[in-house]
Amino acid sequence: MSRSVLVSGGCGFIGSHLVDRLLLRADLGKLVVVDNLWTGVQQNIEHINDPRLSLEVQDAESFASHQRFDEIMHLASPASPSWYMREPVRTIKANIGGALNLLTLLKPGGRFCFTSTSEVYGDPLVSPQPESYRGSVDCIGPRSSYDESKRCTEALLFESQRISGLDVRVARLFNTYGPRTRIDDGRAISNFISQALTTGILTVYGDGLQSRSWGYVEDIVDGLERFFWRDNISYRGTLNIGNDCEVSVLEIANFVCSLVPGSRVEHHPPAPQDPTNRCPDLTLARRVLPDWGAKVSYQEGVRLTLEWFREQVSEWRSANMESSAVPAMRPVSGA
Amino acid sequence: MSRSVLVSGGCGFIGSHLVDRLLLRADLGKLVVVDNLWTGVQQNIEHINDPRLSLEVQDAESFASHQRFDEIMHLASPASPSWYMREPVRTIKANIGGALNLLTLLKPGGRFCFTSTSEVYGDPLVSPQPESYRGSVDCIGPRSSYDESKRCTEALLFESQRISGLDVRVARLFNTYGPRTRIDDGRAISNFISQALTTGILTVYGDGLQSRSWGYVEDIVDGLERFFWRDNISYRGTLNIGNDCEVSVLEIANFVCSLVPGSRVEHHPPAPQDPTNRCPDLTLARRVLPDWGAKVSYQEGVRLTLEWFREQVSEWRSANMESSAVPAMRPVSGA
Missing domain, CATH: 3.90.25.10 (UDP-galactose 4-epimerase, domain 1)
Known part of the structure; x- marks a missing residue:
């Protein structure tokens, strides 16, 4: 069965690496990247010459389509403090507005994947941080647009799982670096x-x-690939992915x-x-994704x-x- | 100067009491209540016969108007777990979507007031809870639609204050009870x-x-009235209001x-x-609102x-x- 996939933020640093991995899938029939090129750059996917891929330069929160998708991967958001602190309202709209809008484009029974963040733990009082740690986030602080909109998007997705059985995959990414980071990213x-x-x-x-626990992008995207589609996973909670x-x-x-x-x-x-x-507590990640870990x-x-x-x-x-x-x-x- | 005010959720339990207080203002020229009557009931404002008041039966997140308002008070949200746990997505939309939409209806230099909640503290590890306490909220738990959308709306408002100088008043309300609670409210x-x-x-x-610290609605609305418009307040952070x-x-x-x-x-x-x-730590409330306190x-x-x-x-x-x-x-x- 040929699968249709939408990736929001697919021109971004991590998004574009994920797009490369998705195009290796034999079962992928169509891949739509939705990116407003706020922090993403088109150059990140310019090396790709694949008729299955198309780019829609639009906001995740307002992208409209008659198509419905088997899998949606919502990565649209700035991730660097110097970017999201300059445009906090837009950051909140990208995360929650994006998730609310993209959910309407998912086929019944489809899968919704979301890249959350270790920022949901705030300035942690527990180290390393397990997924069960509730965090220490100042919800009116200067990083709150990012931290709280990621937290609230998690809430939205898991509540949708609870209420309507939505197939949800939420990865909490820790610091990631590597090629295709913007020169002016700021991290x-x-x-x-x-x-x-x-x-x-x-x-x-x-x-x-x-x-910080610095994760090289190829290692991180290995984890995402396995969690989002490659492995057959019964676990349905959030998963730390990092070094x-x-x-x-x-x-x-x-x-x-x-x-x-x-x-x-x-x-x-x-x-x-x-x-x-x-620092991620990877106990759960090692159980859910056997043999996965940061190798670089x-x-x-x-x-x-x-x-x-x-x-x-x-x-x-x-x-x-x-x-x-x-x-x-x-x-x-x-x- | 005659002031125009919008109250979302003005047919609700607390909202309707706030509407009563607003109509006592001599400087109030127009009061628009936006309420979708999800948990609010029209009966709560039926006793009012005042030409300044009008009701728009609409969602806060999609209410459109050519009018712009001097003051907006955003109360639209279910507040009882048995209500918000049944419709979590709608709860998130009401809070954040409501705030994002209503902000577009505020006059430049206008004031945006929001009723947040003690739920931002989650299951607190500190008692009583001061405003600085970061909380212990399970962001994917069964109460997360309410807790996290209130937290994220606070983030939105204080980030707007930081970036563009928005005049924000955010009250964190603790348990409130009294006349006009729905019979099937569930609290x-x-x-x-x-x-x-x-x-x-x-x-x-x-x-x-x-x-719980049970606040009688008249005491709570006394606090809101003073914080939202009556007192001349220079404090610009969140404020606990409760018993x-x-x-x-x-x-x-x-x-x-x-x-x-x-x-x-x-x-x-x-x-x-x-x-x-x-239990609210009221140290700050007593400083910001001298002589205010729960009297009933x-x-x-x-x-x-x-x-x-x-x-x-x-x-x-x-x-x-x-x-x-x-x-x-x-x-x-x-x-």
Whole structure:
């Protein structure tokens, strides 16, 4: 049976990698990407030449279609604080408005997949964070548009599961990095790399001892692929997907400096409500997705990402000969 | 200057009391109530004969108007678990969709007031709960449609305040009871009273030792009135409004039994995720609203509510002579 799939946010960083994986499916008949190109870029899927794929440049919350889909994967949302903090209302609309609208495009019995976030745990008082942890989110704080709209979209989906038996897959993604991150994304690894390649000054917020579990995008998308369609899964709750090896922001910055001669770290005041730690408890993930785990070390992942960013910066420079300033330099805030 | 005000949910229990107070304002030129009569009833405002008042029977999330308002008070939402747990998607739409839509009807520089809830604290690990407490909400639990959509609406409003200077007033209401609660509302006090007056059997979920702070509606609406328009307030955060005198569910049930001869308590299994306690920390409320506080004891409040319910039941019976069963008997769950 040929399957029709919709991916919102399919031109984004993680979305475009997921699109690559989806097109490897023999049972996929049609893949519609809905993306308003707010943080996503069309270039992320330009390498694809597949008649099954089409792009609709529209908001997830207002996309209309006569088609109905077997599977919908809702990834449309900025994920970087420096992006969602600038447009919080739009962020809330993308997440909840997007889910409410896309649910109307799902065939009866279809599957709805959603990329939630470790931000539902806020600044956690428990580490590592199991799925059952209720979180410590300031619901009126500067990160609340993202955190609360992800939480509320989870509520919407699981309540729909409870009331009408909706087939729901909700992954809580932890920090993810890798090729196709925007140069001006603003989160730590991509920021350090683009800064190293341009100004040479890596901005670390606070002392840099706040830790993160950095997941390389291929590892993360492996997990998503298995959870969303490849494995036969009976588990119906939320699932943490991330790397559980914690590394401090400063260690990453120093490692990037070691790869780019002449670059150095500069400390800036802490970002507002930047969590002090974030690490997935993967007990459940290991049970639901046997043998899955993050396999790429941060050293390897950062090298691969650096390589990709070098190409981007060099392309950008040759396209903009008059200036060597790349757009990564806007103020950013936290990982 | 004559002010135009919109109240969503103005036919509801608290909404209709707020409408009464608004109509006492000399500066009020026009009052539009938007209510889809899902849990509100038109009867709650039928006693009003004031040319300034008009009712639009519509959803808050889709109400359209060419008018723009000086003040919007967004109360549209079911508040009883037995109601919102039956229609969680609609509950989410009413809260967030309602706020997003109504914001477009606010005049530049206008004020947006929202009745949030103590449910944002979930099953609290801290008691009493100050506004700064981040809460313990299961964002995929059976109460999540209400809890999370209230949290996310708070996020929306405070992010709008941060980004565009929106004048926001957000009250976190604790348990409220009194005249104009639906007979089939399903929350503890009204339920006990309507049960006492009909079947004579008061259903207490669990051991009944879970405590609540019961606020009589006139006291609560006093607080809202002062916070939303009467006092000149510079404080711009969320504000707890409730009674901080904790009384157990069982004590209320026993008191109702003492007023209605022949009635008795029957214990049922606990309601899902019924919080074990809920009590406002009113430190901030006392500073922001000097001399405000709950003045009506539960004994007095329950008597007043019982009196009102007696009239309702008797009216209902004379209108439905063929049966003495009033609609309070549907399964309910928790306070």
